[in-house]
Amino acid sequence: MDFQLTDDQRALRDGTRGLLAGRFGRDRLRAAVDDPAPDRGLWRELATAGFFALRLPEADGGVGLGLPEAVLVFEEVGRALLPGPLVAGQLLAGAVDGVATGERIVALCDGAADPVLWEHPDHCDVLIFVEGGAPERDGAVYRSAPAEVARAPFASVDPLTPLVRVTGCPRTTPLPGADASRLRREAALLTAAEQLGSAGRTVETAVGYARQRTQFGAPIGSFQAVKHLCAGMLVRAELARAAVYAAAVTGDALDIAGAKLLADEAAVGNARDCLQVHGGMGFTWEADVHLHLKRAWLRAERWGGAREAEERLAQALAG
Incomplete structure (x- = not known):
């Protein structure tokens, strides 16, 4: 069995990375800290x-690819820290007019979360509210205009992702x-794919x-303590990569829960270790490391946190 990426998949990954590098480089990233509105x-x-439209059928004007290809694209999004409700756009391109063409921005709210958070509320044209509990349970999905949704202020840890708390959403x-x-x-x-991309980026x-x-006349990478940190970061990222890629192939709820758990650990742990490698420079606002850490913290609480994933995996092993 061949687990390597195909030539087309590598081309998709490399093309996405090149597009984002050209249109959302470091200068644009830093500008987005002050103005995180989606471009x-x-x-x-x-x-x-x-x-x-990556996964829409070609007959409907889409590209006709699958979930593994979407994961490769979102891994690159995570590397670049591109702000905006991109996951919602990918998932709802065939359900909400204007999303596939980029004319409308749609947000997706997890009604099972506590609190229910809505990202980029001032920049979205449509809000989709998902009821229900665990990923395998059914639930209703509602569409609302942003003006119809009651909200309250909520301080976001990530300066690139403004949030509000949803206090009331019409379900009509x-x-x-x-x-x-x-x-x-x-x-x-x-979301796990985005975490994987961030984990890989902080390793690099x-x-x-x-x-x-350099320190004491030698690169700090020659010191054993720093080598150990970097090696541990690589191990985390590659374990998460294997889990995320496998879950993209199977689409199984438990595989996805495990992949999200490992990807969250890799993104948060790698960002912390990257900060340590940078030493005092890593704690400054001018360094980009803190942006990866804050985004990783935020994503780790979206669409199932570590405690929920651990409980579900433990129940499956015991049952």
């Missing part, structure tokens, strides 16, 4: 490249054909800094 021009450019307009359990599973998997950042930063 509508970039949104439409992503749509033209097939980002949102069901979203036709929506499958709540599928939305939950795939939202968790694509730490190794690059360890090679160029």
Whole structure:
């Protein structure tokens, strides 16, 4: 059995990385810290490249690819720290008009979370509210205009992701054909893919800094303690990669829960260790390390946190 990426999958990954590097480099990332509104021009450019219509059938104007390809794309999104409700756009491109073409931005709210959070509330055109509990349970899915949703202020740990707490959402307009359990599973998997991309990026950042930063006349990467940190980061990232890629193939709820758990651990742990490799510089606002850590913290609480995943996996092993 061949577990290597195909040439087409590598081309998709590399093309996405090149597009994001050219349109959302470090200068744009730092500008987004002060103004995290999604770049509508970039949104439409992503749509033209097939980002949102990636899994729509070719007969409906889509690219006709599958969940493994979507995971590769979202891994690159995680590397770049691109802000915006991109997971929602990918999942709802076929259900909400204008999303596949990048003309409308849609947000997806997890009604089972506590609190129920809505990202980028001032920049979304449509809100989709998903009821239900665990990923394998059915639940209703509703569509609302942002003005119809009651909200309260909520301080976000991530400066790139403004949030509000949803205090009331009208449940009068069901979203036709929506499958709540599928939305939950795939939202968790694509979020895990973003975490994987961030974990890989912080490995590269730490190794690059360890090679160029010198202390006592030698690169700090030659010191055993730093080597151990970087090696541990790589192990975390590769374990998460194997789990996320496998879950993308199986689509199984338990596989996805395990992948999300490992990807969350890799993203948070690697960002912390990357900060340690940077030393005092890592604690400064000017360094980008803290942005990866804050985004990882936020994603780790979305679409199933560690405690929920651990309980579900333990029940499956015991049952």
